[in-house]
Amino acid sequence: MSILLDRKNRVLVMGVTGNYGKFFATDSGGYGTTIVAGVSPGRGGGKVEGIPVFESARAACKATRADTAMVFVPPPLVRAAAIEAIEAGCKLVVATADEMPVRDTIEIRAAARANGARLVGPNSPGIISPGKAKMGFMPSFCFTRGPMGVISRSGSLSYEGSKRLTLAGIGQTTVIGIGGDPIKGTTAAEALELFHADRETKAVTYLGEIGGSEEAAVAAYAARKDAKPIAALIVGKTAPPGKKMGHAAALVGSKADSHAAKTKMLAKHGVYVCRDLTDLVTQARAALKAAG
Amino acid sequence: MMILEHEAKALLRAVGVAVPQGTLIKPGARAPKVPAYPVAVKAQVRSGGRGKQGGVIRANNAAQLKTASRKLFNTTFGDEKPEVLLADPWLPIERELYLSVTIDGAAEGYVALYSPRGGVDIESGKPPARYPIGPHWKFRAHELRAVLETVEKDFHLREKLIFLAQRLVETAAARDCHTIEINPLARLKDGELIALDAKVVYDDWAHYRSADILAQRNAELARVDKLQRASLAMGHMYVKLDGDIALISGGAGMTMGAMDMIKAYGGKPACFLDASPGPTSTRGYKPAFEMLDADPAVKVILVSVFGGGTHMNRVANSMKENMAMRKSKKPVVFRLDGTYVDQVPAIFATFGAKNHACLEDAIKEAVKLARAA
Numbered sequence: 001m002s003i004l005l006d007r008k009n010r011v012l013v014m015g016v017t018g019n020y021g022k023f024f025a026t027d028s029g030g031y032g033t034t035i036v037a038g039v040s041p042g043r044g045g046g047k048v049e050g051i052p053v054f055e056s057a058r059a060a061c062k063a064t065r066a067d068t069a070m071v072f073v074p075p076p077l078v079r080a081a082a083i084e085a086i087e088a089g090c091k092l093v094v095a096t097a098d099e100m101p102v103r104d105t106i107e108i109r110a111a112a113r114a115n116g117a118r119l120v121g122p123n124s125p126g127i128i129s130p131g132k133a134k135m136g137f138m139p140s141f142c143f144t145r146g147p148m149g150v151i152s153r154s155g156s157l158s159y160e161g162s163k164r165l166t167l168a169g170i171g172q173t174t175v176i177g178i179g180g181d182p183i184k185g186t187t188a189a190e191a192l193e194l195f196h197a198d199r200e201t202k203a204v205t206y207l208g209e210i211g212g213s214e215e216a217a218v219a220a221y222a223a224r225k226d227a228k229p230i231a232a233l234i235v236g237k238t239a240p241p242g243k244k245m246g247h248a249a250a251l252v253g254s255k256a257d258s259h260a261a262k263t264k265m266l267a268k269h270g271v272y273v274c275r276d277l278t279d280l281v282t283q284a285r286a287a288l289k290a291a292g
Numbered sequence: 293m294m295i296l297e298h299e300a301k302a303l304l305r306a307v308g309v310a311v312p313q314g315t316l317i318k319p320g321a322r323a324p325k326v327p328a329y330p331v332a333v334k335a336q337v338r339s340g341g342r343g344k345q346g347g348v349i350r351a352n353n354a355a356q357l358k359t360a361s362r363k364l365f366n367t368t369f370g371d372e373k374p375e376v377l378l379a380d381p382w383l384p385i386e387r388e389l390y391l392s393v394t395i396d397g398a399a400e401g402y403v404a405l406y407s408p409r410g411g412v413d414i415e416s417g418k419p420p421a422r423y424p425i426g427p428h429w430k431f432r433a434h435e436l437r438a439v440l441e442t443v444e445k446d447f448h449l450r451e452k453l454i455f456l457a458q459r460l461v462e463t464a465a466a467r468d469c470h471t472i473e474i475n476p477l478a479r480l481k482d483g484e485l486i487a488l489d490a491k492v493v494y495d496d497w498a499h500y501r502s503a504d505i506l507a508q509r510n511a512e513l514a515r516v517d518k519l520q521r522a523s524l525a526m527g528h529m530y531v532k533l534d535g536d537i538a539l540i541s542g543g544a545g546m547t548m549g550a551m552d553m554i555k556a557y558g559g560k561p562a563c564f565l566d567a568s569p570g571p572t573s574t575r576g577y578k579p580a581f582e583m584l585d586a587d588p589a590v591k592v593i594l595v596s597v598f599g600g601g602t603h604m605n606r607v608a609n610s611m612k613e614n615m616a617m618r619k620s621k622k623p624v625v626f627r628l629d630g631t632y633v634d635q636v637p638a639i640f641a642t643f644g645a646k647n648h649a650c651l652e653d654a655i656k657e658a659v660k661l662a663r664a665a
Contacts, residue, residue, distance in 0.1 A: 099497045101495050101498040102468075103468055106400070106402075106426075106428075109401075113400075138600045154543050155600060156542055156597075156600070157543060157546045160549065160651070180544055183397055213398055235549040237555065238533070238548075242370075244531075245547070246566040248470075250545075250548070254415070275556070276552050276556050277549050277553055277651065
């Protein structure tokens with residue numbers, strides 16, 4: 001099993017005629033993702049990389065039974081495209097764009113909630129269920145099937161971390177990029193609940209950062225009696241306080257945001273905390289071993 | 293980005309929030325004038341903790357105003373000197389309160405925070421009462437009232453706070469603010485509420501729909517030196533650190549992961565530089581090299597990119613072009629991985645560069661070179 005995404009998802013690409021949309025169609029389609037439709041207003045009726053293009057998400061969903069949307073439009077247009085897909089009936093919407101105003105994410109998240117849908121992103125690499133399907137640009141060779149769920153606040157760190165796990169023989173059920181923005185379509189707490197309910201996922205590797213409150217949610221989950229074992233790497237030990245480290249949420253504004261406070265809190269609740277990237281595989285193995 | 297107090301107050305005034313009628317004092321003003329004394333002369337800087345660093349001085353007459361102004365213009369707060377001062381009338385305060393509206397992940401939108409004891413020591417006191425709003429249209433006066441009832445006994449004040457908080461959340465949404473904080477919010481002897489200080493953090497990414505935010509971004513670029521400006525103009529995120537191994541990386545998490553590992557191997561990172569402006573773009577490495585080559589603190593440059601949408605064949609070709617253009621002899625260590633990494637060795641062979649297979653090896657090499665330099 002996997003969470004949220006497998007071969008059964010019928011994917012609609014919003015903004016399919018752009019460069020990203022086209023690359024995604026060949027790269028992700030080649031990986032096994034079931035891509036059934038594209039939307040590009042003004043270009044309906046044609047085909048891109050063999051995928052039929054529609055004028056609207058509603059028309060695409062009606063004609064192809066698409067239930068999942070990948071959004072590849074420029075940041076100022078993501079809100080409109082994502083909400084269109086949600087209201088057309090897509091239950092999973094992935095938006096990888098960075099440079100999104102937070103207010104727009106708040107609105108998309110509210111629309112998803114009102115329609116029983118889920119947003120992954122923004123400012124995220126997307127989501128991959130290795131060996132099944134991927135929604136994003138992640139390099140496929142970094143991933144392989146297995147029992148580890150992976151949650152990451154950062155895109156390239158999820159590639160780096162997953163590749164290390166893959167080379168060590170630790171495969172993944174699903175790797176989800178929750179993104180680096182303060183408002184997330186799917187939070188760490190929600191991703192943990194999904195992995196918790198997934199029978200194939202035996203343990204979870206969490207790749208976090210300084211700043212924000214996601215790590216507190218991870219610690220709260222780990223404190224549960226029925227929690228699956230968790231390994232965690234928190235980056236930003238060398239980040240100076242008061243400076244935004246790229247991600248809007250990666251800022252040490254108070255003591256609780258710091259690397260020391262976060263790792264201490266996670267360790268206290270039984271999380272296998274990694275010293276640094278080099279230590280990731282060791283701690284992930286320990287978490288899997290604890291899962292039995 | 294954070295804007296200055298007087299700019300934040302102008303925003304509040306524009307949406308009907310009471311703020312003092314202050315006077316701006318520009319540097320070089322020989323005899324600054326204000327309509328009446330006493331005044332609070334306040335350094336306009338973006339770093340926090342100004343009050344504790346002596347950034348607010350009371351002046352009772354023109355002579356004191358002149359002395360205070362000179363002193364504040366010559367003081368550095370954090371890493372900035374004030375470009376302008378604000379002289380606010382000294383008001384008869386009955387009580388200092390704290391009220392803010394900010395983005396909060398757990399609230400899925402905005403949260404309002406209130407403390408009946410505001411002022412410079414807000415962080416050391418009891419945490420403020422919290423009303424999770426969510427999207428701005430979910431604000432309900434009766435919900436905030438229920439929260440305020442637990443900490444604020446004065447019902448006249450409570451009703452005023454609710455009215456004000458709603459204004460703040462609507463403004464945060466309409467003007468793309470991450471945070472609007474009023475600390476202190478003063479209750480004057482006549483019962484009126486007035487924002488004695490104001491902190492507004494704008495959402496950088498809303499620049500395309502806000503002339504204010506665009507102007508702030510341009511002003512931010514104008515404040516840094518030419519080399520850094522070229523790098524920032526490419527969309528790079530740069531934070532200078534105090535080490536000697538500069539990092540050109542992609543993705544915030546990966547960049548911090550590499551910084552931490554440099555430290556773990558006994559080196560010191562010279563910067564956080566996330567140079568991933570767009571998933572298929574490799575433009576923009578040039579200004580990064582120019583900036584780091586010109587920085588005397590930098591001894592070694594480590595290029596560490598693990599790309600998905602950023603294709604490594606393009607990055608490798610960009611490195612080849614950049615290395616050919618560079619005049620600096622500072623060593624560069626490469627570690628590229630990700631999409632199309634299999635094409636990197638052939639491209640690197642044409643200009644004699646080596647691509648390290650793993651981050652540990654690249655960092656060990658960079659630390660060694662930094663020590664030798």
